[in-house]
Amino acid sequence: MRLDHIAIAVEALEGSVAFYQRVLGLEHKDTEEVKEQKVRTALLTAGETRIELLEPTAPDSPVARFIARRGQGLHHLAFRVENIEALLDRLKKAGAELIDTTPKRGVGGSRIAFIHPRAGSGVLIELVETPQDHASELPM
Numbered sequence: 001m002r003l004d005h006i007a008i009a010v011e012a013l014e015g016s017v018a019f020y021q022r023v024l025g026l027e028h029k030d031t032e033e034v035k036e037q038k039v040r041t042a043l044l045t046a047g048e049t050r051i052e053l054l055e056p057t058a059p060d061s062p063v064a065r066f067i068a069r070r071g072q073g074l075h076h077l078a079f080r081v082e083n084i085e086a087l088l089d090r091l092k093k094a095g096a097e098l099i100d101t102t103p104k105r106g107v108g109g110s111r112i113a114f115i116h117p118r119a120g121s122g123v124l125i126e127l128v129e130t131p132q133d134h135a136s137e138l139p140m
């Protein structure tokens with residue numbers, strides 16, 4: 001499994017994009033609103049991985065609550081996995097504390113699940129299975 005993206009909770013997308021894009025020189029791929037999560041996201045390419053900036057769009061957004069409690073900063077690490085169900089089964093058997101015991105729908109037809117920060121030494125972990133990864137497992 002490899003690191004798909006690193007997500008950072010920010011108060012205002014524009015100022016943060018300006019830093020990561022213009023100052024650090026990362027390529028800004030796109031900005032998207034995810035209504036269900038009450039966030040706007042900006043994706044920036046960083047070599048093999050990506051930085052995902054998360055801006056809350058409502059005071060009751062989970063990201064707004066995160067910023068209120070802990071301030072801006074690292075929100076989660078996302079790992080790309082090939083078979084999310086098999087991995088969730090393995091994690092359940094190992095007694096890992098999961099937020100999602102079954103996959104839910106993510107961006108672009110992906111399937112995602114979160115592992116509790118208590119399991120990840122204080123860091124929220126997202127597992128992502130994309131349709132391409134899944135298709136690559138099918139017999140030719």
Ligand code: CO
Pocket residue numbers: 005007052076078126
């Ligand atoms: Co993410």
